[in-house]
Amino acid sequence: MKLRAVKGIIIKDLRELRREKMALFWIFIFPLMWITLFGTMWGGHNPPVSLDVGVVYTNENSAFTAHNVTEIMGNVTLEGVHIFRIKKFASEESGISALKHGKIDSLVVFPPGFGRNVSTGRQAKIYVYFDRSDPQEYQIVRGTLMAFFSEMEKRMREKKIEIQLEYIEKYMPTGEYNITPEAVREYLIASAEPLRIEEKEVSGNAPTPIKFYITSFIGIQFLFATMLTIGSGTLEEIEKGTLRRIAASPATAWDFLAGKMLSTFFIIMVSIFVGLVYSRVVFGETIVPSPLGWLIIFTASVFSMSLGLAIAMATRSIKSTTAVVNFISMPLLFLAGIVIPESIIPSWARPLTEYFALGRALKDFRLLEIYHRPVRDIMPGLTLVGVETAMMFLIALFLYRWAMKRMEV
Amino acid sequence: MKAVRAIEIRGLKKSYNGFQALKGVDLEVNEGEIFALLGPNGAGKTTLIRILAEGLGYDSGEIRIFGEKLSKKTARFIGYVPQESIAYDLLTVEENLKFYADLYDAPKEKISQLIDYFDLPKKKKAKELSGGLRRRLNLAIALLYDPKILILDEPSAGLDVPSRRELWELILGFRKEGKTVLISTHYMEEAEALADRVAIMNEGSIIATGTPEELKSLVGEESIIQIEGLLNGLERLKDKFRLVEKDGVARIHVRTPRESLPEIVETLVRAGSEIRVIKIEEPTLEDVFLKLTGRGLE
Incomplete structure (x- = not known):
């Protein structure tokens, strides 16, 4: 191998890249835009949910009425945000119409007699309407509203128990039974609330959203920038005829390939480094890969370069290479778990995260660098990625040799 | 040496x-x-x-x-x-x-x-x-x-x-x-x-x-009559003379220019040509190619 020639090819590629504005955009700016966009949307602190809730009730002359319930709802705040914005409707029909047209998120109907029933200790009914056309929004709205009524129901039960206890203490004969009012109180409270659940927080190893999107950015670099840089770069040299000149020089087509792969690798590493620093500066969080993490990045980039080169040598056209890379990479962004978590990938696509080298490499990288899983947990995956990379590398070399032969250099 | x-x-x-x-x-x-x-x-x-x-x-x-x-x-x-x-x-x-x-x-x-x-x-x-x-x-x-x-x-x-x-x-x-x-x-x-x-x-x-x-010298003793202008009727000369036409300029190979020129000019004029320039020249490499292959270089 002619080291001076290889060095010359690397320097030439870097100089060209520095002056190629479109390439700079796709390699550096586009992935940073990705981190910024997703980091801003989902990476930071999200304000509490706030819902528009329609209510329908009739005014009653009771101790506790539907109007009191809606007032309580309107006053519920979390972190200074009103959870429910109450809108009163004259009739159930008008409320349902507003819900159907998306003007409100839910409708709560208090039938006539609600206040009287509650105030006299009878069971009272509430009708709650939801729109299920958006399953995710339905879950959020239902969960929030039902949590409120569940809490309110609990408070009402406690109030009723207090009233009952007043009577028990007043009328229970003392000394006749071996039982105290305090024991009766505990029993009744436990009947009303058999389980008391208290929330406690720990700082776990689960990924923060921004760390997840940093790994997504690395995956995007492999799926697009790496493949296109080496594929199109090699084809440009073939189409321009400079590769023929290189091959006719003391350097060989293999020296050229070595230079091209090293320059691509260097460019991608710099872009990943820039992304990691950018994330630290803008979002205050980043990933500092361990040596094994860098090894995964290196292996994945070799796989990606090999795949890009193989596509370019098979199509032998820059336009076709760009089209094929986009055709392959676009669905893989989602189906191989590059930009969305594996948990929401459809089951039929999950093998891609397990067996497709880039999906698997990213999964193992996340396990290692975000969840801090021990090395032994990721070794099987890493071995698979290594084998697939070696195979793809050989295929790329074979196709490159075939293309050189067809070019007769 | x-x-x-x-x-x-x-x-x-x-x-x-x-x-x-x-x-x-x-x-x-x-x-x-x-x-x-x-x-x-x-x-x-x-x-x-x-x-x-x-x-x-x-x-x-x-x-x-x-x-x-x-x-x-x-x-x-x-x-x-x-x-x-x-x-x-x-x-x-x-x-x-x-x-x-x-x-x-x-x-x-x-x-x-x-x-x-x-x-x-x-x-x-x-x-x-x-x-x-x-x-x-x-x-x-x-x-x-x-x-x-x-x-x-x-x-x-x-x-x-x-x-x-x-x-x-x-x-x-x-x-x-x-x-x-x-x-x-x-x-x-x-x-x-x-x-x-x-x-x-x-x-x-x-x-x-x-x-x-x-x-x-492969062209022999031939001379070239070069005619420029709006030329029609060149095909009528092809049976008798070797010629090549490019960009409104015809180069016609002849052994005796003095005798051939009137005949060539008459044929072209009758076919409606507008002749601007007539030159008699020595052969070029293009003429050699024409002689060897029967066609022009381009």
């Missing part, structure tokens, strides 16, 4: 997908001479040059460079200037030369020497250069490792007249420095202006070799 053969080719054959591009070419280029391969597009000139300079494979035959078989080692004697620019558009002149110097393992001091020699703007990007400067940059790249043989493919194609003249001066300068120059061209003026010897190629074969004067 016997001339040293810089390039020696024997029975060279090359086919592409069933098409025979070279049909057994024999050629000898002497050290220190400017040798022109003259022929129309598709004659096989570029194929022959790519075999010599780019290592393109061939079917059979033998090629020797200074007596040694053509190989990666002997290819080092050859500097190649292709027709198209091989400079990278986004790199400056100096960066392009640095890149090719790394590739050819050429000494770095050669870069500034060549920039001065060819008067190149070293900080300008290749895409900002004129056609003439680009061609000079191609030449500089080919000369980085000081090859003994320089091969130029259609060196003045696409250049304006002043740039072409400048380039010819440079090529003539290479001969003074003792370099062997092989040029392929389909411009007979270029071959006549530069070449010590010329090989005429047609349809994959060399059909004649010699000095321009030797080749012109």
